[in-house]
Amino acid sequence: MTDADTGGIDGVVSDNQHPAATPDQDGIPAGPLRRGWTTGCCAAAAAKAAFAALLTGEFPDPVEIPLPRGGRAGFTLAETQLRDGAASAGIVKDAGDDPDVTHGALVIATIRPLPAGSGLRFKAGAGVGTVTRPGLALLPGEPAINPVPRAMIAAALAEVSGGVLDLEIEIAIPGGEKLAERTLNGRLGILGGLSVLGTTGIVIPYSCSAWIHSIHRGIDVARASGLTHVAGSTGSTSEAAVKALYGLPDPALLEMGDFVGGMLKYLKAHPVDRVTIAGGIGKMAKLGQGLLDLHSKRGSVDLDHLARLAVAAGGSPVLAERIRTANVAAEAFALATAEGIDLGKAIAGAALSTAAKAVAGSPIALDVVVFDRQGQLVGRAG
Known part of the structure; x- marks a missing residue:
């Protein structure tokens, strides 16, 4: 996932204000977190520097650009090249303290003049992907x-020359094709490299907005492809299992992670006929408790809740007490299974109830499937 950017800042910013923070027990840096810059922001700054050099023979360094929501940002150039008919500038992306896959990547913009009346034409250089499926903004x-990075680039170029611009803007991210393997681009039909993203220019560390944005774009692609059944999964095991269970194509698979609420909210406004929610015992137990964000920081598995489900399914008071004192949800499930109680079905039913409330009023048909750590189906509802 890349470019988790939200919010905005005022004034001119050249460097983030806080040193790198030390990771806490969950791997998230503690203390003040450094904000970073999106690939779109870096591309706009690189394009402005290259265009200025094309006109004047000199690269502005640092180069400063406007941000979409006000304020400005300044960048130091990492490389430059001026040759007959073209100019290139590169900026190393700093994503701050966010675990952005493109942190440290070199973003290069190459500017070439075009015949009068051509306008601005964008080109994917090495490491930048091409859209191959409908449903996206392009x-x-x-x-x-x-679109927002394109608008940022146009605004930055306009600061160099306010006249009509007839230019080819090629954006490259060396090594981007390999980095893209760690994103959802392939599933969205973006092939050959990374996307140049960003809506504010600023990366907010651990904001999770990029992940949720990717879920939404996955839904858009599935709808535009005419798919009527999609499945959101909490992880790779449940995704592989639900794909095999229903024979779903890759564009129907939504890597929702912990963000079941973000997925369902968007689906309510952009429905498909059928939605399957797939996950492990613990995550689906938390959904059944009423949690729509399944991250450990939002809440843990309520063993009392599982005990009540077990009793409702015919479990004994002794079983209920053993579940209440279990270490984890998987142990509670094993205890119920040993007594012949179908706790997986009960967990799926409770999860379905929570999910149904989130899409109430929409025509979506929901079902929930629960898998163990080996990908075996252990519960189903809907």
């Missing part, structure tokens, strides 16, 4: 440089 065949 048409198939377009370079994966999103």
Whole structure:
């Protein structure tokens, strides 16, 4: 996932204000977190520097650009090249303390003049992908440089020359094709590299907005592809299992992670006929408790809740007490299974109830499937 950017800042910013924070027990840095810059922001700054050099023969360094929601940002150039008919500038992306896959990547913009009346034309260089499926903000065949970064680039270029601009803007991210393997681009139909993303220019560490954005785009692609059944999964095991269970194609698979609420809210407004929620015992138990964000920081498995489900399914008071004192949900499940109690079905039913409330009023048909750590189906509802 890349470019988790939200919010905005005022004034001119050249460097983030806080040193790198030390990770806490969950791997998230503690203390003040450094904000970073999106690939779109870096591309806009690199494009402005290259255009200035094309006109004047000199690269502004540092180069400063406007941000979409006000304020400005300054960047130091990592590389420059001026040759007949073209100029290139590169900026190393700093994502701050966010675990952004493109942190440290070199973003290069190359500017070439075009005949009068051509306008601005965007081109995918090495490491930048191409859109191949409908449903995204860009048409198939377009370079994966999103609309806001395109607008940022245009605004930055306009500061160099306020006249009509007839230019080719090529954005490259060396090594981007390999980095893209760690994103959802392939599933979204963006092939050959990374997307140039960003809506504010600023990366907010651990904001999770990029992940939720990717879920939404996955839904858009599935709908545009005419798919009527999608499945959101909490992890790779449940995703592989639900894919095999229903024979779903890759575009129907939504890597929702902990963000079941973010997925369902968007689906309510952009429905498909059928939605399956797939996950492990612990995550689905938390959904059944009423949690729509399944991250450990939002809440843990309520063993009392599992005990009540077990009793409702015919379990004994002794079993209920043993579940209440279990270490984890998997142990509670094993205890119930040993007594012949179908706790998986009860967990799935409770999870379905929570999910149904989130999409109430929509035409979506829901079901929930629960898998163990080996990917075996252990519970189903809906």
